[in-house]
Amino acid sequence: MPGCFGWWPPKGPPKTKRVEELATPSTAMYAIEGGKALAEALQNVSDLIPLPFLSSFVSVGLKVLEACQEATAIEENVKNLQQRVYDMMLVVVNNSTVPVNEKTSAELRRRIWELRSLLAEILADLAKIKEQRRWLLVFFRDLNKARVDTCVVRLTIALEEFQLASQLRIEASQLRVEDLLSKIKAEHASLLPQLDRIEDAVKQFSQPHKAASRREDMRLLPPIFHGRDALVQKIALLLAAQGTSRVCITGAGGMGKTSVAVAVTESTIINNIFPKEYIFWVPCITAKSSDLLRRILYTQLRITAETYDSLDPLIAELDASKQPRLLLLDNFETPWLSGPDPLEVGHILRRLAALPHIALLLTMTSGVTPEGIKWEHVPLPALEPAAARDVFKNTYRDATGGLELAATETQLDNVLESIGHMPLAITLMATCGGHLGASPDDLLVDWRKAGTEMLSGGGKGRLSMDDTIGLSMERGVNSDPNAHRLLAVLSMLPAGTTGENLLKWWAPTIHTSTHAAVETLRTAALIEQDHGPFLASRIFVRPTIQSYMAHQDRISGPVRDQVHHACYEFIMRHRSIPDDNRFKSNLDALASEETNIQGLLMEIPVDAPRPNAVDALIAFSVYQSWTKPSVVVASHALEVARAVYRNPHVTDRDAAARCVAAAHQSLGRSLFILDRYDEARTHFEEAAARYRDLPGGPDPHRVGEASMQLVRTWTYIGTADLHSLVTEAHANLASDPNDRYHVARGLLGSGLSAAKEIFETLQNDCPASTAECLYYMARTHTFHADAHATATALPIAQAALAKAEQSGETGLIGHAAGLVARCLVVLGSYEEAEKATERSLEASQALGSPLRIARGLELLAYSCAGRFDLPGSRVAYQGARGQFTKIRETLLGREGVERCSSNLALTEGLTVMELDQSVFSRLEKPSAIY
Template sequence: MAIDFQRHIARQYGDRLSPGISPSGDVAVSGGRALADALDGVSDLIPLPFLSAFVNIAIKVLEACEEATAIEEDLMDLQERVYDLMLLVVNTVPVNRRVSIALQDKVRRLQSILDNILLDVGKIKAQKKWLLLFFHNLNKDRVDRCVGRLTGALEQFTVRSLFLAVLSVLIFSQVVSHLHVEDVLDKIRAEHSAFAAQLNRIEDAVNRTTQPHTAPSAYPRQDMPPTARRLFGRESLIDEIASLLTNESTSRVCITGAGGMGKTSVALAVAESPIIKRNFNKDRIFWIPCVEARSSDLLRRILYAQLRVTAETHDTLDALLDELDAIKDRRLLLLDNFETPWLSGQDRDKVGHILSRLAALPHIALLVTMTSSFTPGDIEWQHRPLAPLEPAAARDAFKAKYRDAADGHALAEGEGELDKFLASIGHLPLAITLTAACGGRLKASPADLLRDWRIAGIGIMSGHETLSMDETIRVSIERGVVRSNPEALTLLAILSMLPAGTTGNNLRWWAPSFTSPSPALQTLRTAALIEQDEGAFSTARIFIRPTIQSYMSQQNRISTEIRDLVYDACFKFVLDHKSIPDDRKFKDDLEALATEETNIQRLLMDVDVHNLQSNAIDALIAFGFYQSWTRPSTHLASRALKALLTFRRNSSDLSDPRAAARRVAEAHRCLGRNLFALDRYGKAYKYFEEASRLFQSLPDLALAGECAMDSLRMWRFMKRAGNDELESRVQEAQANLSHDRNDRYHVARGLLGFGEFLWWRKRRTEAIQPLYEASKIFEDLNCSASAAQSLHYLARTYARLEELSKALLVSRDALAKAEECGETGLLCSALKITAIYLMASEAYDDALPSITQALAASRSVGYPNGIAQSLELMAYNCAARMDLSGARIAYEGARAHFAKRGSARIGSRGVARCAENVEKLRQLPELNQDSFANLTKPVPWY
C-alpha cells in the first residue's frame, strides 16, 4: 500500500518554517538533511530513485552554498531558493501512484541544473576572500546565471502546491517589481500561515507516520465489508460458528475451503449474527483483511492498523498484545483471507508465532478464513471446512441472483435443466453468483448457460476483476507454497484431465514418474486446489472441482508432454485390465475399470481419430467390450471402427495388414455386442455377420465361429423363421469353433451354441446333451461365464420339459456361476429365471429378492429389456401376494419400458400384455385367487 509521503515528511521539516519567515542557511541545510532521511526511511515502501537522487544533489548544493557563504554572502539567497525548490518538487511528486515519464523528466532536468550550479558554487568556494576586496562583482554574474537557470526550469515545472506561490514570489520578484514589497511579504506570510495551520490539523496523523514501521499510514484502517443479503444453505452453519465463538473454550474457529466457496461471506454473516451481537460490543468486533499481508511484518502492520493500536515500534506484537490484554472485554478478530500470509510468504513460522500469541489470549475470539484444506498453526481449532451448496440451496441461490439481475423477472424454465447446469459447475457459490448474474442480464435459460459452459468453461463466469472465477483460481495456483513444488503443478495438470478424479491406488497409473505423490498431494490440498474424500487413501477419491478443471484446460496451461503422458496412461490402464468374462481376473478387471470409467470415457472420446496409434485403437475396442458387459453404448465402438476404416482407406503403408484387419474385425464384433445389449438386434446382426466374414478371411476360425453364433442369436431374437440353411450355418459355426479338438474351451463354446439352437428349435430333449457336456467342460476349465450360460439354457430346457424341481436346482447353479463371473447381463438372466421357477412353485416371498436384485442390476447397466421384464415379474409377484396397488404401479412401469422398445416384437407384445393386466386390475376393488389366476403370465415364463 502507498503512504501519503508529503504528510510523512511534513513533520520532518514543517516545524523549521515559522509563518512568514524564510529559512536561514543552517535551517535550510538541516531541513534538507531531515528530508533526505525521510526519503531514505520509506525507500522500501516507495521506490522513487529519481526523487532521491534529486534531493541528494540539492542537499549538496545547500552544503556547498553554506561553505562558500564566507566568500560570497549573496549565496545565502540562492541557498534559500534551492531549499524551497527541493520542498516544492517533493511536495509535487505523487508518490502514492505511478509517476508519469514526463514528470520524471522534468525532475531530472532540474537535477541537471542543480549539478551545474554545484559546479559554479564549487568555483566560488575555491576563491580567496581577499579577491572580493578588489573585485566586488566577481561572482555576481555567476550567481545570476544560477538563478536564471532555476527560473527557466521552473517555467516548465507546473505545480498546484501552495509552495508554488511562495517560491514564485521568492524567485520571480524581479519580474513583479511593480508590486510593493509590503504586499509581497504579506502574501508570503499569509500563505505560510495557511500552510502552518494545515500542518497543525494533521499533526496527530503525521506523528504516527514518522515511525519506521508505521501501519496506519501504510495500511489505512478498512471498514468491514457489508454482508450478503442472504446466504442460501449456510444458515445453520452460521449459527453454529457464532455459538462456538461465544464460548471461550471453543472460540478458535477456522473456515477453510476452495476459492469461491463463500468463506468470507459466511464469516461476515457470523460477525453480523444476532448471537455475536448479544455477546460482543460492536466496537469489539474487528475485521482484519489479510489479502495483502504477504509477510509477518506486513501482517503486524495490518493488525496495528485494524485494531487501532499505536506504538513507538511495530517490530513486535508486544504493544498490541499489551493493549488487548489490558482490558478483559471479549473481542472478536476476523482474520480474513489468511492464506496470503500463511501460504504466500517465506516466513510461515513467524506468521504462526503471531497467530499463536493472539490465540493465547483467552478473551480474544478468533475467526479465520483461508483457502486451504488444513488449519494454520498448532492451535486447537474448531475446523469447519466449507463444502459446495446442497442442490436445493444452490437452486434457490441461483434463482434469487437471476431475479435480481433480470430486474425482477423470475427464471421461467423447469428445474431439470437448472439442476444439470448447477451440477456441471459443482454447486460452487461464486460460480452460481456469477453465472446467475450473467444469465439474468441476458435472460438466458439454464440450457443456454449449460451449452456455453461446455464451450467456454469459466469464461462465462466473468465479473469484477477481484470477483471472477479466473482470478480466484489464478491466485490460488500462484501461491508460494504451490510454486515452490514443481511436482505439485505437474500433478495438478494431470488431475485436471481426470473429470472424476482418481483413487490413491490408481494415482500410480496416471503419474508413473512420481516416486511418491504424497508431497505434491499435500501441497495441492494445502492450497485447496484438490479435494479428497474421507476414508483410506488407497480407495478415497482425489478430485478437482469443475471450475479448476476448466481453468486448467484453457490457454495451453496443460503442456503437450503432460497430455501425452495422461493419454498413454489411459491406454495402458485399459489394456492392462482387458479380459473376457471367462477369464479368472475378469471380475477384478471390471471393478478396476469401473473406478476410472468416467475418466477413460472422456479421454477416449477426446483423442484425435485421424491420428490414432495402435495402442489407442486397441484401448478403444477393449473399453467398448467392457461397456457391452456393464453399460452398453455405441459411441466408443463406433469411434474405433470409424478410425480404423479411415486409416485403412487413407494409408498406403500398412506394415502389418493382418493386424489391421484383425482390429477391424474386433471393432465390428465390439459394436455388434453393444447393439445386442441395447436390444437393437437387426443392426447387431449385420456387424456380427461382417465380423465373422473378416475373421474367416484372416483366418481365425474360432472367432469366426463365435461371431457366427452371435449373428444366429440375433436371428432368433428377431423371430425370423427357421429353415434348413440356418441349421447348416449353426453346424458350420460349431465346426469352426471345434476345428482344433485340443482347444477344449472353443469345443465347449461350439456345444453351447448348438445346444442353444436346439432349444430354440424346440428340440429340447436333444439340447440336454450338448448343454450338459458344455457345462462340465467349462466347470473343469473354471470358466464361470460360459458355465452360467450353459446352465441357464439347461434349466430352461428342464422347465419346458415340465421338470420344474430340476429346473430350479440348475437355475440356482447358473446364478452362482453368474455371481462368480461378475457379468451383469448373465446375472440378470439367472436372477429372472430363478424368480420365475420359484413363483411357478408358488414360493412368491422367496422369489421377491431375486426380482428386486434383477431390477436393480438391469437398471445399473441400462438394459431396456431387462428392466421391462423385471418390472413385469415384480407386478405379477405383487398380485400373487394380493398387493393390488403394487401390482398396478409395477405393470404401468413395465408397460412404459416395453414401449421404449419401439416396434420390436418383444416390446409390442409386452406393452399389450401389461396393458391388458392393468385394465383387469383397474376394475377390481381387491385381489383374490380367482382374479390373480385371470392375469396373463409374464413372458418368458418357462
C-alpha cells in the first residue's frame, strides 16, 4: 500500500517507505522511545571513543534535549526539534565509531565542532523561551513556534550536510546505527529502558472546567482478548492512510467493538503515527443529544471555550495544529440513532471529518452512518472457534478462582455455537457457569429451555445480545426484585454514581439490601465497580447493558419516575447561594453528578413536565452560571416554564409566573457571564417586569435583585441612566426594613460601609456579599490612581479576595484577585501582581468569559513591561487583544483592542535593552473597571 503514511508530517526530505518498513520502529523512533536513558547511554559511549569534541558535542546535545523536555508548552515543535537532535547525535556517534584516516579524522573533528556550536546556539534560543513566564507559554505557545521551527530547519540542513560529507562511509556502514543502539541497550540495561515520552504541555487553562463533566480515560483492553489480531492490523492500516482514515466498526451489542477499537489505538502502526497524547477516547454512551456530545468532545480533547454551545472554538483549535490526531468515538449510536437531533449530530461529525489531519474511528451497532463522509465500514464478525474456546476457558477459570473447565472440546463447542461465538455472550456465560460450577452441558440445557426467543437474532445458531443478557439476568437477577430494580436505576445514570449517592439518593428504597443486589449484578457481569471502599467507588452499567435496558420498556414507569424525582430532589437539596456556608460543598456535590443530572433534565418534555421539574431545571441552570455557563440548559428551563404558565389547567398561576421570571433571570445571568450583554439585558428586564406583575402581587426583593443585575449589565453596555436604576433597586430591596439581609443588598449601590456592617452581624457573616462590599470599597479608592489611595485600597481588596475564596463564587474570586493585582501593579510590586493575576485568570478561564481573560492578560502584559520583560509583555498583549477581539461589538471590547494595539505598536522594533522607564510610562494603562 504505497503512500500509506503520506499525511504524516515529514521530518526531512520526502522519502517513500513501505508499510512493512514503517510498521517496525525506525532508528529515530527507537531513539525517541529510549528517552533520556538512551541519550545518557550515548554519552557513555562517546566517552569511550577517542575523538576530540565528540564527548563535548554529546554533552551539549543532552542539554538541548533537557531544555526541550522543559519547554513542553509548545509541544509539537519541541518534539520535532528533539527528534532532530536525537538523529544528529546518533549519526555523529555512529560515524565516529568507523575507522578513518588522519585526513578524514581532521575533517570529521571540524564538522563535529561546527555541529556543537550550532547546538549551543539552539540551547541559547531555548533558554530565552524558558525565561518567559509560565502564563505566556501556557496561553500563547503558538507565538514561539517560529523560533523553534527555525531551530529545526537549521538542524536539518546541518544534518544533511554532515551526512552528505560522510555519505560513502554511511552507505558502507548503514547498519551500524541499529547495531550501536542494540549494543547500547544491551550494555546499559541498568538505565531502565522505559519509554521516556515528552508529556503534553501543562495546559491547565485550556482544560474544560471540572464541573462540565468528568474526563474519562481510555478504556483498557480486557485481560482476556483473543482472535482479533488480523482485524486490528487491517483497521490500523486503514487509519494510517489519509484517504481511508474514516473507519466505522459495526456489530451487535456485545460483539467486542470497543475492545477491538482500543486494541487498534495500542497497535504499533498507530503509535508510530499518533503519539499517545494525540489519541482521544470519546465515550458517546452518555451523549444523548448533540449538546452533550459537544460537551464530551471538549472535555475529552482537553479544549476549553467560552461555552460548549458551539463547536467553532474546538474546530478552530484542532485546525490550528496540523499534528495528526485520532478520535475514537465509542458507542456512537447513542447520539446518532437514539438522540433527539440526529441532523445536528451528523453536522458535528462532518465538521470533524473536514479536517484532513483528524482520523476518526467509530464504533456503533448500526452501519447507517452520517452522510457526507466516506466511511470504511468494518463489520465485526463473531470469534473464530479456537479463539472463542480460549476466551471461555480463561474466563471460566477466573470466575472459579483458578479451577479449570472439565469438558471436552465438543461439549464446549456446542455451547459456543448456541450463543453465536459472541465475545460478551461468551464472557457472561463463562462467568455464570464458573460462579455456579456448571458444566457446558448444564448451560446448554438452560439455553434450550429459553425457547426460540433465544435464537431471535442473526439466524440459526446465532443469538442477539438481548437474548444473552436476558439469560444472564435469569441467573439470579430476575428472581431478585431489588437487583432488577437497581439495574434499571443504574441504567438511567450514564456516568455511573458512587455507592454513597446510590444508597442515599438514587436507590434509597432498596437500602437494606443494596449490597446484596450489587453483588448479584456483579456476579452476573451486568455492572462494574471501581476498586476501593463501596461508598467511595463508582458503580456503573456496561454500555451494552444500558442499551439493552433502555429499549422495549425494560425500565418501568415507576422506576423512571423515581429516578427523575431523585434527580430533582438532589438538585433542590444542594441549591444554595454564595452567602450560604454550604455553597462550596453543594457545588462539589452537583459537579459529581452533573452528567447524569443534565441528561435527565434534558429529557423533561416541554408539554408535560413532572412535578418539581421546572424548579430543578432553573436551579441547575443557576448552578451552571456559577461554574460553566450553558445557555442550552437555561433556555430549556425557560421553554418548559413558559409552557407550564400557558397551560390553562395550571391552578397556581403565581408559582408558574414566578418560574418564568426566574428562568429569564437565570438565562440572563449565563448570557452576562459570557459577555453577551444586550441579550442578558433583555432577560433581566423581562424578569424584573414579571416579578412586578405576579398574579399574587409584586415581589420587591426579586425585582430588586433583577434590577441590580440589570445595573451591572448596563455598566458594561455604558448608555443607561444608572442612578435611577440603582435608586429603584435599592427601594425594592429595602422595602421591608426588618429584612436586614435585603436592606444590606440594596446598599451595595450606595452605602457600602453600612452594608458591610450589616452583613458582618448576620448569621454566616454572608461571605459573598461581604466580599462584594469590600471589593466595591477598594475599587472606589483605585479610581484616584495615586499611590496613597492605592495603598489604602490594597488591604481592602485582599480582604475581599479572602472572603470571596471563603464563599467559593468563581466570578467574585476573579474580580477580587484582579483588583488586588491592579493595586500591586500601581505600587510597583510586579512579582506579587503576577501571582494575583494568575488567580484571577484561573477564575476567568473557569467561567469562559473573554472579557475577564482579556483584562487579566492585559494586566499581566503591563506588569511584564514594568519589569522590562519585553518578550513577555508582547506575548500577553497579543493574547489580550485576541480576547478583546471576541467581544469587539461591545464598547469595552473595542477599547481593549485599541489599547493593546497601541501598546504593541509602541514596543514594536524595540530590543529588551531599549525598554526603559520612559517607554513604560507611555504605555496605556489597563482599564480601571474590574
